Amino acid sequence: MGERQQILRHFLLIPFRSTDMMDKADPAQKLYNKMRLWEFPDQYVVEPTDGSSASFLAISRLDGSMSHIDEIPQCNSLRVPKIQTIYGVVGMLKLLAGSYLLMITERECVGSYMGYPIFKVTSLKVFPCDHALKGSPEEQKKMESEFSRLLNVAERTPGLYFSYDVNITLSAQRLHVLGDESKLLPLWRQADPRFLWNNYMMEVLIDNKLDPYLLPVMQGSFNTFQAAIGKDILDVSLIARRCTRRTGTRMWRRGADSDGFVANFVESEQIIQLNGYTASFVQVRGSIPLLWDQIVDLTYKPKFEIVRPDEAPRVAERHFLDLRKKYGNVLAVDLVNTQGGEGRLCEKFGHAVEPIASDDLRYLHFDFHKICGHVHFERLSILYDQIEDFLIKSR
Template sequence: MSKPVWKQADPRFVWNKNLLEELVENMLDGFVIPLLQGSFQTGHLKLKDSPATIALISRRCTRRLGTRLWRRGANLEGDAANFIETEQLLEFEGFRSSFLQIRGSIPLLWEQIVDLSYKPRLNIIDHEETPKVVERHFHDLLQRYGHVVAVDLTNKQGDEGLLSAAYAAEIQKLSSVRYVSFDFHHCCGGSNFDNIQLLYDQIAEDFEKNGYFLIDTEEKIILEQRGVIRSNCIDSLDRTNVTQSYLARKSLDSQLQRLGALSCISMFTEDFEIFKTMWVEQGDEISLEYSGTHALKRDLVRYGKQTMTGLIKDGMSAISRYFLNNFQDGIRQDAADLISGRYSVNRDSPSPFGNNGFDSLSYLPVASALLIGGLTVTNITINQGRNTNSILSSAVCAGVTAGVMALVKSNGRQICSRPRLCGLL
């Protein structure tokens, strides 16, 4: 007799595990339906009149779930934020293959608290457990996936550079993991997407050695995937998605060549478009779940270069991310912590939503009105003339407006939407 569905599911990816506990305890297996969050895409390829089906499945881990800026890095157990397992499946003439990749936040203890800045400062938390956190994270990966190549796509300048250097210093203590640093923005910025081949050249030997999973028409295992590429950028979203789509294409080409279908999927325009669309839509869905907006750099996946339309869409998504991260993600984080069971309601404890500081939803409109009003009055008084009274009035209004702006900026962390239920780690 086969196991119930919930027992077959990997508990790392079951989002309603906490809500199912009572049903499990009462052995109501037929009602226990595990839910996953991530992405599922499928497409049908023609391949020289030899139809094939390709699917893309991404599963988001629940161990450190949350929103973009409120769940960064890893917790003390070594669980990384935005950890996602992505599997590309192919079925062709009875043969079935699978190629697996993973992504996740840099597994150090670090934070990036919203404070109304467009890009809040990164802060690496100085903690005695940091080496153990990195070790725990990669020990788990090695046990599950075999050989691990950690590809770090972050910038090598500024705050990202400091974080990347700290990551490199810790991971190089682990002899069983290979670390590869690739500054994506520096190497592939502008229209230089083809330079991602430079990254592939660095990991080609490991990539080919890791291979992929393949079974024949009689379900006999021909090949097994021996390892995995773990990719990350600062969010493990946009740059990571571009990189993973490129590696997935390399693996797909290898699989199709072995099966005698064709030498390169990019030779067939219609099939290649299906492949790219799947990866674009997958990137969008994962980004929506973590950041609240569509992915950036979608054009690099679809066209291999940035277009003006793509830049405009990226700009709109960036503005949306700014608003969501600063004024809504605190509530979203609380919802995730509550549903996942990380926070348990205790009727005897005081409400965590009591009045403990600024309320961003009520304070922000007042601050915005004062700023807009101050700028408007300043502009009106300037246009009234250059007499002493007008100049004095303009100076006073400008001073008040500047003071309000300084007050808002200095209280940025209190004004922004913050989670109330659980701490950062």
């Protein structure tokens, strides 16, 4: 079933021109990269420890309201705070009768992007600001208890990455073409909202104008390694950015919505750096952009259901218009089988793309399982031969 998950998606290969060394984004106001959290009975106090701020951030444990204070509250035998180091404020979730802070309590440096360190979140903690619950009706308390259990799931969210210095929600090409004014904006304002995992959670901090605390977080993967070609050493980075639109688990979330946004959308980027030059290649994937569902049951292959098939051309057109606007020329490679439910999806997809196909939008079906099976990956050369001219033309 793991392989099935992959081939039910279509892949879009979008080549980016090689560029010379990327201009580095240098926001005017730096993010706090290490802080001390004081947990008092009535409030949390966040203290930047890099010496760049003369004030501290206080968050009420009653209702989550925020304010700046000039000094740490006094401690005594009745007011002994718990103190720990944190590495970022991810944001705040406001629920019916309380607010919940999410903070990074552990991190791991996993490489660099455009010369700046990239960190992986290894521990994310939720801090409740829910003392107001004490006066809430029992039914509301019960509902909040259910929400709190869901927040425990948020603490275990895998694949969260961030940087204090560069916006990893943007591809190398997008970073390169940022205007001078945009480069001076806070990182959260430069971010691509599609890949900003904590977009909603940052709203309270944005309203309170807390730019130095606003840390953009991306969900996906990030890997770097070096390779040698002769005497030359290449720095290779592989980044996958998961889209926050139409999110959901496999099988429970399929296809597109009426605006053309698809489930399981991921932007993958391969970056190669050598002797001061940078080359970037971007590829995106997502669920087939039609209105369809997969009915989850106990069978090995749950059935597909195509919803409102008459709307397929309009939905596909919106999907590809958005891709062309963001990426330029698009080559859509459909890897699904031609038999059974997948075959019906394949046929509908091909028919939906046919009226909008053009020189800058090409659709190609490649029956991956039939041609390559489980072991004959060398047969991918057949696919390469079919798409080579489009990739060369689109450089």
